[in-house]
Amino acid sequence: MQRFVNDPDAIVEETVRGFVKVHSDLVRLDPANDRVVVSRDAPVQGKVGVVTGGGSGHEPAFIGYTGRNMVDAVAVGELFSSPTAKSFLDAIKAANGGAGVCVLYGNYAGDNMNVKMAMRMAKKEGIEVLTVVANDDVCSAPAAEREKRRGVAGEILMWKIGGAKAALGASAAEVQAAAQKAIDATRSIGVGLAPCTLPANGKPNFQIEPGKMEFGIGHHGEPGVNITELKSANEVADDMLKIVLDDHDLATGDEVCVLISGLGATPVNELYVLYDRIESQLAAQGITTYRGFAGNYFTSLEMMGATLTVMKLDDELKALLDHDVATPAMGVNG
Amino acid sequence: MSTFANAGAGAIIREVAAVIVENRGYLSEIDGKIGDGDHGNNMAKGFGRAAERITDADTLDAAMMTLSDVLMSEIGGSMGPLYGMFFADMADVIEGKEQIDVRTFGAMLAAGRDGVVAIGSAKVGDKTLLDTLFPAVDAFCAAGDDFPAALRAMTAAAEAGRDSTLDMVAKIGRASRLGERSRGVLDAGATSCCMILTAMAEQTAKRLA
Structure with missing residues (x-):
C-alpha cells in the first residue's frame, strides 16, 4: 500500500487535526467534540444554522465546505462510515443561532439513522431541526425509486444554495425549501x-x-x-x-x-x-x-x-449560487 | 425454574466483545465482498472499547448500556445506532432485576429486536441482521420455559438465519446497489448478529442455576 499512514485507526483524528491547523482562518474544532468542525463565524445569532456530516475519506468533503456563507458545522465519521448521532447533535448545537438548524446530508442508511437520532435529541434540547436528504446519484436507483438514490457530489451544490439562503436571513423552512429545490434540480x-x-x-x-x-x-x-x-x-x-x-x-x-x-x-x-x-x-x-x-x-x-x-x-438558484462564500474547498466571489 | 443473577452478568457482554474482536478480519472480509469492508473494523473498535470499561461487578444491563453508549457516541456508521438501540432497549427490560428468568430474557430479546426495527428501515428478507435476529428471538420465545433449551433453540435459529442471507439479494444499504450480484455472499450484519446471539447464549447457559 503506497500510502502515508501511521495507525489506520487514528487517521481520522490526524486528518481533522491537520485540517483545522491549515484552515484556522475559517474553521475551528468544536471544544466539546473533536469530531465536529465549526465555522469561525458560527453560531450567528438569528441565522439558521446549516449542518452536514458524513464519513471521512471524501476530503475536501465534508469538512472543506465549512466556512462563511456555506456550512456552519460538520459531523465527521470514520472512513466511509456515518458520524455518530452524538456528533450530529454536537454539530447542530454548534451551528444553532436560535433560528433553527437545517441538516443537509446524503441518503445513506447510517446517516439517515444517526441524523434521526440526533434530531430527537436536539428536539429535547429545544432546537428546531429540519432536514434535506440528497439523492442526486442517477445510477444508484431507477428514477421511479428516487427516494432510494444516494447523495454524491450534488450535495456540494445543495450546501452552496442552502448556505447562501441562510446567510441572506431566510427562515429555517425557507432554507430547507431552497436546499430541497437545489437537490431536486x-x-x-x-x-x-x-x-x-x-x-x-x-x-x-x-x-x-x-x-x-x-x-x-x-x-x-x-x-x-x-x-x-x-x-x-x-x-x-x-x-x-x-x-x-x-x-x-x-x-x-x-x-x-x-x-x-x-x-x-x-x-x-x-x-x-x-x-x-x-x-x-x-x-x-x-x-x-x-x-x-x-x-x-x-x-x-x-x-x-x-x-x-x-x-x-432558475433566477433564485443563480442568485444563491453567485452569493459569496469562503470555505477551504470552495470560494465564490461574485 | 432456572435463572441467573443480574449482578456480575456484565461479563457476558465482555465475552461477546471478545468474539467480535477475534473475528475482526473475517467480518471485514465478508463485508468487503458486497459492502465497503469496514464492518469488522468498526465493530471490533466499539465492542473492544466497551469491554475495557465493563467491570466484573457490572450487572448485565449496566454492561449493555456501556456498550450501547460506546456504539452510539463513538462508532456511528449503520451498526452504531442499530446495535446501540438493540443493547439499550434490552437493558431497559432487565434494569433493576436481581434474577433473570427465561421469560424476562425473552422479553429482553424482543425489546432489543423492536429497538432495531424502530431505528432502521429494513424488513426480514432484505439481507440484513434482521434475518438472524427475528428467527432467533422467535425461536427463543417459542421454546417454552426450559431456559437452556430456549438458548439452544436461539443459537440454532440464529445460525440458520445467518445462513439464509447467503441466497438473498440485498434490498437495503450499500450492498443493495449490487442487485443480483449480492447473492451468494453472507450478510456481514447477519453474521455479526449471529456471533453476538450465539456468544450470549453460550455465556448465559454457563450461569444458569
Missing part, C-alpha cells in the same frame, strides 16, 4: 477507473481491470450499471452527459451549473479535459453553462475516476 453520475483501499484493510475491496472502466460507480466503490472498455475522454464525457440528461428534463434555453469532481487519484488536468467536452456538448444542445467547477471537490480516497453533476438553474 441536480443529477450526478460517477465513472471509476481504479479502486480505493481503506488503510485498515490494506487491500482494495473491489477491482477494476486495467483497460476497463466502471460506469455509474458510487462514492465508496458501489458497483455501477456496467463495466466497459476504457474509452477516450470525449466518449466518456458524452456517455456521462447522456445518462444525466436522459434523467433530467433539460430543454434548449436552459441554464445549468456543472461540477466535475475527481475521485482522488485522477490527475486534475483530466478533469478539465472532461469539463471542456461537457460544456461544449451542452452548448451544442442549446444549454448554457452559467457557472462551472472542476477539481477534487468530493473524492473517494485514492479511487481513480470522476463524477459529473449538473444542476438546472
Whole structure:
C-alpha cells in the first residue's frame, strides 16, 4: 500500500487535526467534540444554522465546505462510515443561532439513522431541526425509486444554495425549501477507473481491470450499471452527459451549473479535459453553462475516476449560487 | 425454574466483545465482498472499547448500556445506532432485576429486536441482521420455559438465519446497489448478529442455576 499512514485507526483524528491547523482562518474544532468542525463565524445569532456530516475519506468533503456563507458545522465519521448521532447533535448545537438548524446530508442508511437520532435529541434540547436528504446519484436507483438514490457530489451544490439562503436571513423552512429545490434540480453520475483501499484493510475491496472502466460507480466503490472498455475522454464525457440528461428534463434555453469532481487519484488536468467536452456538448444542445467547477471537490480516497453533476438553474438558484462564500474547498466571489 | 443473577452478568457482554474482536478480519472480509469492508473494523473498535470499561461487578444491563453508549457516541456508521438501540432497549427490560428468568430474557430479546426495527428501515428478507435476529428471538420465545433449551433453540435459529442471507439479494444499504450480484455472499450484519446471539447464549447457559 503506497500510502502515508501511521495507525489506520487514528487517521481520522490526524486528518481533522491537520485540517483545522491549515484552515484556522475559517474553521475551528468544536471544544466539546473533536469530531465536529465549526465555522469561525458560527453560531450567528438569528441565522439558521446549516449542518452536514458524513464519513471521512471524501476530503475536501465534508469538512472543506465549512466556512462563511456555506456550512456552519460538520459531523465527521470514520472512513466511509456515518458520524455518530452524538456528533450530529454536537454539530447542530454548534451551528444553532436560535433560528433553527437545517441538516443537509446524503441518503445513506447510517446517516439517515444517526441524523434521526440526533434530531430527537436536539428536539429535547429545544432546537428546531429540519432536514434535506440528497439523492442526486442517477445510477444508484431507477428514477421511479428516487427516494432510494444516494447523495454524491450534488450535495456540494445543495450546501452552496442552502448556505447562501441562510446567510441572506431566510427562515429555517425557507432554507430547507431552497436546499430541497437545489437537490431536486441536480443529477450526478460517477465513472471509476481504479479502486480505493481503506488503510485498515490494506487491500482494495473491489477491482477494476486495467483497460476497463466502471460506469455509474458510487462514492465508496458501489458497483455501477456496467463495466466497459476504457474509452477516450470525449466518449466518456458524452456517455456521462447522456445518462444525466436522459434523467433530467433539460430543454434548449436552459441554464445549468456543472461540477466535475475527481475521485482522488485522477490527475486534475483530466478533469478539465472532461469539463471542456461537457460544456461544449451542452452548448451544442442549446444549454448554457452559467457557472462551472472542476477539481477534487468530493473524492473517494485514492479511487481513480470522476463524477459529473449538473444542476438546472432558475433566477433564485443563480442568485444563491453567485452569493459569496469562503470555505477551504470552495470560494465564490461574485 | 432456572435463572441467573443480574449482578456480575456484565461479563457476558465482555465475552461477546471478545468474539467480535477475534473475528475482526473475517467480518471485514465478508463485508468487503458486497459492502465497503469496514464492518469488522468498526465493530471490533466499539465492542473492544466497551469491554475495557465493563467491570466484573457490572450487572448485565449496566454492561449493555456501556456498550450501547460506546456504539452510539463513538462508532456511528449503520451498526452504531442499530446495535446501540438493540443493547439499550434490552437493558431497559432487565434494569433493576436481581434474577433473570427465561421469560424476562425473552422479553429482553424482543425489546432489543423492536429497538432495531424502530431505528432502521429494513424488513426480514432484505439481507440484513434482521434475518438472524427475528428467527432467533422467535425461536427463543417459542421454546417454552426450559431456559437452556430456549438458548439452544436461539443459537440454532440464529445460525440458520445467518445462513439464509447467503441466497438473498440485498434490498437495503450499500450492498443493495449490487442487485443480483449480492447473492451468494453472507450478510456481514447477519453474521455479526449471529456471533453476538450465539456468544450470549453460550455465556448465559454457563450461569444458569
